[in-house]
Amino acid sequence: MEEVLTLLQAVGCPVEGLLGSRKLVHDFPEAGWRYLVVRTSDVPTYVEYGVADLGVVGKDDLLEERREVAELVDLGFGRCRLAVAVPAGSRDLLNGTGIGRIRVATKYPRLAEEHFHDRGIQAEIIHLRGSVELAPLLGLSDVIVDLVSTGRTLAENNLVAVEDLAVATARLICNRVSFRLYHSRISAFSQAVREAAGVAAGGVAGEGNAELQ
């Protein structure tokens, strides 16, 4: 959230009262903006239906939700890997021949299913909404597919990442009809965002610490 606010500020959008607020709708009529604060995995839905013209959401959620939205800018922050993680003692779990069916716990059922399908491994996908790293520990699954940033959470649960599915950063998305109807305003905004994001990326070394929820 902080990074989004920093970005908005950098392009001249109002940000008063957003940080720490529990309000879900913030109106700035003079500036011509309304912000909706929603659950990150719902952002593509709001934008697809046109309830919001623009949205900021992680590429991981974009890939999983697969909504019909226009993707305008890679904002660069919130960088995480989407990876398969296995128990630390079984690094070669997915490399052997004759792998039977494995159970995969994940918040990203669609992406996980596609990945294992492509790998030719029969997988039973168990869809969890949170604390996915507990699943192998408790015997609910053999492996997990989850976001990794520093790797600390995995290590704490005796897991290790072995295969990457994708690298996810925050993206600016746009409703496809709005893109056309309000093209000049959105183009200008998108360009400003691109520049601000580029500046920010140039100034930051290494990965961010935030884990996307």
Add this chain to the structure above:
Amino acid sequence: MNGLEYRTQLPLGVRDYLPGEALQKKRIEDNLRGLFTGYGFQEVIPPGFEFYEAVEMGLGGKVEQTYKFFDRRGRILVLRPDFTTPLARIVATKLGAAPGPWRLCYAGSLFSYQDPGAGRPHETYQIGAELIGAPEGAADAEILSLAVEGLRRLGLQDSQIAIGHAGCVQGILEEAGLGEEDRRLILGTVARRDLVTLERIAAKLPISDSLRRILVRLPSVVGGRDELEAFAVAAGGQGAREAARVIGDVLDHLERLGLSEQVRVDLGVVRDFAYYSGIVFEGHVRGVGLPVCGGGRYDRLLDQFGSPLPATGFAFDLNSLMIALAARDGAAGTWATQPFSWLIVPLEADLYAEAARRARELRAKGLIVEVEVSGKNAEAALAYAQERGIGRITFLSRRPGLADALMGGGEGEIGPTEPPERASGQEEAAGPAARSGMKPAAGPGTAVYEAVIDLRR
């Protein structure tokens, strides 16, 4: 689920249209049909299902989304996924003898699976037109005129039609010398308006920087002639420039007809189907997620049926149109409210024939008349009429007192022989107005009294 639940539920993706919405749908169709007829288009009705082989060439990437089943000999059948392909087949195989061009139109439902969770219907309704046998140029302008006029006839001036041209993207891809797979990949990213991925792919292509710049900017060429001009100047290849010129010509034509206000250039419009070869366009209404209409030129489709003919066409999506109109006018009620409707209520059972007789007289004048057949009393009949939005009620009875009670003793105009639009007299502000006096009605035998109540507000 037990048996009753299966009996009362519908499969995913289909719905019932209750009378209110069904009438709205019909009105839209009639309106647009009138438009097409005026331009000389004639309707054809292809079948609801065909052999897979007869429709597969028109499916683009959507093979998996068709509803398939088998006939008794094991051949694959497909529920109609689009109209353009069957119409192409019909012209190629059945109408070719007559001199072209052929102007055909159609209206009906299409079937395709959708992503679960997307909330989109699997059965959609289209009404559209194809102009077959005329080359690129005036014919495309005509199709676009139809689209613009159609939206105006429906009162959807707050809409926008965006025009692109398959040649713009394809011209650039040709010039870049890209292979089939790269082309498909890029077309996909442009169609999805995934500018981020497009940039990444373009960065890795072995093409010149200037070409790369044009490619990356393609989905952002949106606006009017200036943007089109700038693109034409920047685009190296002949194909892209030619395509831009065609768009310019169509814009000219629409301007001269006074139909260009809602039209924009948008080179990012890439229609799904692989067969578009020229102008492509989409129409959108503010607030409606899916396009309300779309189409373009598809010169290579009829060749698949053995008859190489140029063709262009488009269709309105009725579902999206209804959403747009509901957003503007409010949702349709359950029942179709008919202002020129009447209910005749025989308050004694033996008056049913008399009620039916009067109903026939009124219907002959073009009114919609219901006869009460379920034995309702006056109060129940009144409630029924109000709930259904019926305009007037006539009560028939042999008992003058009864009619009196209903009327509250008021004076009023002559009863049911006048059609409502010519009726005079003041409207009551609230509640049903009892406006007709009780009078003995004509007819042999015992007098029948009638009371007419006007329910219109």
